[in-house]
Amino acid sequence: MDIAYVSMRDLVEQSAEDWRELLTHPLTENPFLHPSYVKAGLDAGLDDSQSAAVKVSRASKLAAVFPYSPLKLSGLKVPGVWTSELNIYHFNGAPLIAQDQPADLIKAWLETMGSKGVPGACVLRHIDLSSDVTRLIKEVAQATGRRVRTIHRYDRPFLTRAHDGFEDHVKTVLSKRRVKDIRRNLRRLGEKGEVRLEHVTDQAAVAARLEDFLQMEAAGWKGEAGTAFLSQDKSAGFARAAFATDGQEELISTDTLLVDDVPIAVSLNMQSGTTRFTPKGAIDEAYRSVSPGVLLEYLVIEAFYANQDCDIMDSAITTDSHVVAGLWNEDVPHGDVIVATSSWKANAVAAILNGFENAKPLVKCLRDKIS
Secondary structure, eight states: EEEEEEEEHHHHHHHHHHHHHHHHSSOOOOGGHHHHHHHHHHHTTOOOOOOOOEEEETTEEEEEEEEEEEEEEETEEEEEESSSSTTTOOOOOOOOOSSHHHHHHHHHHHHHSSSTTSSEEEEEEEEEESSHHHHHHHHHHHHHOHHHHHEEEEEEEEOOOOSSSHHHHHHHHHHHHHHHHHHHHHHHHTSSEEEEEEEEEHHHHHHHHHHHHHHHHHSSSSHHHHHGGGGHHHHHHHHHTTOOOOOOOOTTEEEEEEETEEEEEEEEEEETTTTEEEEEEEEOOGGGGGGGGHHHHHHHHHHHOOOSOEEEEOOOSSSSOTTTTSSSEEEEEEEEEEEESSSSHHHHOOOOOOOOHHHHHHHHHHHHOOO
């Protein structure tokens, strides 16, 4: 087994082919660690220049990628603490680990911590707390003298085929009142023109819908808050590179709610294996009265049961609030997992991050008063 600590840029440029192969059968799906997505962040300048990874190979084949980037709070680096979140658009911080003997790969990573330039504390952001990756990290950490803390737990909506078709899903998961509202809004929308769902993977079609999404997002509350992709050149460049299919139609797709072929809601999707992630969505504010985002998700659920192009949908949210809450049928526990070489380091990092999170409302209140 070969272990190396390499810059993320070198990994993208030198191991992209092996990296893509690793993504076909990982222990846990994570499209946000696709080399094209990582490269988009590097090229746009969103990722820290110090971003690196512990790279583990077996028989000259890439077997695991454990990413690192300096942890920053309000733009300031926390000394000695790194994170698996390469930039704010990484919605799953699980490392990429091959399915074959994954415990050995995790052990190799943990044994590098605190030596050879590898940080002694890392925060794995937004990972599935019920996943095999989390379970194995905890087990191997205990066996190797490393310490683990879990913080910032929240539930992330997932969509699975746990019901006998779409109608059974609607009856079981959605409230009668919500179903009535959705179908009434679909009828109201139908009075304006033909309503349909469009799912595309073709490179040119995805690029066109991406631009529709960017314009909708910029025209909405995110544009007003300065957090839309188009609010900054860096983030706009990242979006156009990260969500470009680049001949890889299996990775990127879009779902769009159309009225007479005019888009009024768009969802950006990333697929890894049989899991489709839905990290971004936007609506045309002119149609807000009919809740186009909810209508889009309702039609996406219907299509999910009608087609077999994915088995699971992951909302990729990082908070407890989302438009799919009450529409999708599962809530999967997610959170941040701190891995450190000692208990005091793990506890110190947890205290820092919890303190920062608790201070956010006060900071926002003070900022609002000053402005």
